Amino acid sequence: xxxxxxxxxxxxxxxxxxxxxxxxxxxxxxxxxxxxxxxxxxxxxxxxxxxxxxxxxxxxxxxxxxxxxxxxxxxxxxxxxxxxxxxxxxxxxxxxxxxxxxxxxxxxxxxxx
Amino acid sequence: xxxxxxxxxxxxxxxxxxxxxxxxxxxxxxxxxxxxxxxxxxxxxxxxxxxxxxxxxxxxxxxxxxxxxxxxxxxxxxxxxxxxxxxxxxxxxxxxxxxxxxxxxxxxxxxx
Numbered sequence: 001x002x003x004x005x006x007x008x009x010x011x012x013x014x015x016x017x018x019x020x021x022x023x024x025x026x027x028x029x030x031x032x033x034x035x036x037x038x039x040x041x042x043x044x045x046x047x048x049x050x051x052x053x054x055x056x057x058x059x060x061x062x063x064x065x066x067x068x069x070x071x072x073x074x075x076x077x078x079x080x081x082x083x084x085x086x087x088x089x090x091x092x093x094x095x096x097x098x099x100x101x102x103x104x105x106x107x108x109x110x111x112x113x
Numbered sequence: 114x115x116x117x118x119x120x121x122x123x124x125x126x127x128x129x130x131x132x133x134x135x136x137x138x139x140x141x142x143x144x145x146x147x148x149x150x151x152x153x154x155x156x157x158x159x160x161x162x163x164x165x166x167x168x169x170x171x172x173x174x175x176x177x178x179x180x181x182x183x184x185x186x187x188x189x190x191x192x193x194x195x196x197x198x199x200x201x202x203x204x205x206x207x208x209x210x211x212x213x214x215x216x217x218x219x220x221x222x223x224x225x
């Protein structure tokens with residue numbers, strides 16, 4: 001069974017540019033989560049999709065972040081325009097009821113210079 | 114709001130010694146507690162969850178609601194246990210909001 005995949009693995013962009021991160025969940029998993037860990041801080045929740053709907057976006061830091069999950073399969077997280085403080089590792093996880101165990105992807109390391 | 118605290122950034126023990134990684138939480142509702150582990154150059158993976166009451170790789174953790182703790186224990190550490198360990202919490206009753214709240218993590222180093 002293929003695990004959660006994320007693309008790219010690394011991204012280096014300049015402040016003000018746009019970056020789009022992609023997450024492919026485990027096939028059949030309705031729940032998809034985005035988290036991030038910025039330097040020296042805890043892993044923090046960003047948002048949760050159930051199929052194509054945003055179930056909980058309480059962790060999104062501001063309106064420079066836009067997440068989509070069209071068709072309820074893969075998801076994208078766009079940062080526009082990127083700021084220095086957006087640097088960190090962005091994780092995606094997926095799960096399926098009733099077990100609800102979250103399986104994590106390898107993460108995308110974003111560096112904003 | 115919920116919070117998870119892991120007071121130790123680094124725990125260093127010798128092979129064969131007992132290990133206890135501390136985790137305390139605060140949450141007014143019914144929590145579900147987890148331990149996740151990240152080995153070097155690998156992704157985060159679930160180690161155990163309190164509702165399963167399992168022992169994985171010799172590790173156990175008991176939820177103590179009185180002390181709001183979920184400490185991870187292993188009687189005899191192995192070198193392959195060296196990794197980053199994260200304690201995490203989600204809301205048990207609210208099935209629609211299952212986001213994890215993580216602690217800051219503890220790095221376990223098991224020396225030969």
